[in-house]
Amino acid sequence: MDVISWGKQNGKRHFKCKNCGIYFTSENKSVSLKNKEVWFKKWIIGKQTYEQISSESGYSISTLQRYFNTMFGKAPKLSYSQNKEVYLLIDGNYFSNEICLIVFRDDIFKQTQLYRITDGEHYEEMKEDLENILNLGIKIGGITCDGDKSLLKAIRKVCPKVPVHRCLVHIQRMCKIWLSAYPKSETGFELREIVCKIR
Structure with missing residues (x-):
């Protein structure tokens, strides 16, 4: 981490991260950064708002925004093999902050082949993603998805x-x-029991 000295407060030396703008003391640097990773996960996965995390953490919204923005630049590097056939699980997950994460994951080897951070499941983007996977030399043996119309159209095209x-x-x-929690007909009730047994 690239830091600079930022004076003293209450007898403690303060520092500033030049990348994300976070201020910390030498005594609690690791704890501070670890906590911010926890808050980032709460924002992304837990869908908490900036206001909620700011109130919980004591950090200002602008400080949290600067830090979270740097986290997007630290995405893991993906590896793949051209010699195997993958069976893709494709799904999009929506977050409260208008972010949609689309993941192309191999169900057999449990490896993510590609992902996209966007604002929705769009035909042109998913078509491009499938083309990029094929251009890498990855062989697709099958695809499992939720039946999204834009995705199915992209699959049929590529x-x-x-x-x-x-x-x-x-x-x-x-x-x-469709069947509701309490179907009105006996047939609907029986069908719901069958559906609940799907594994």
Whole structure:
């Protein structure tokens, strides 16, 4: 981390990170950075707002924004093998801060082949992502997804011969929505019992 000295306060030497603008003392630097990683996860995964995290952490919203923005530049490097056939799980996860993370993950080897941070599941972007995967020499043996129309259109355009499967979790979820928690007909009730057994 690139830091500069930032004077003293209460007899303690203060420092400033030139990359993210965070201020800290020599005694609590590691704790401070570790805590901020926890708050970043709460913002991304826990969907807490800047205001909530600011109140919890004691850091200003602008300081948190500077730090979180640097985290996006520290994304892990992905590795892949051209000699294996992958079976992709493709799904988008939406966060409260208008961010959509689309992940292309190999279900057999449990490796992420590609991901995109965007604002939605768009045909042109997912088409480009599939093309990039193929251009890397990765062989796609099959795809499992939630049945998003834009994604299915992209798959048909880029790799029409690849078998596509609907994710069982999404099938179960949609069936429960359509059937409701308490179906009015006996047939609907029986069908819901079958749906609940899907694994």
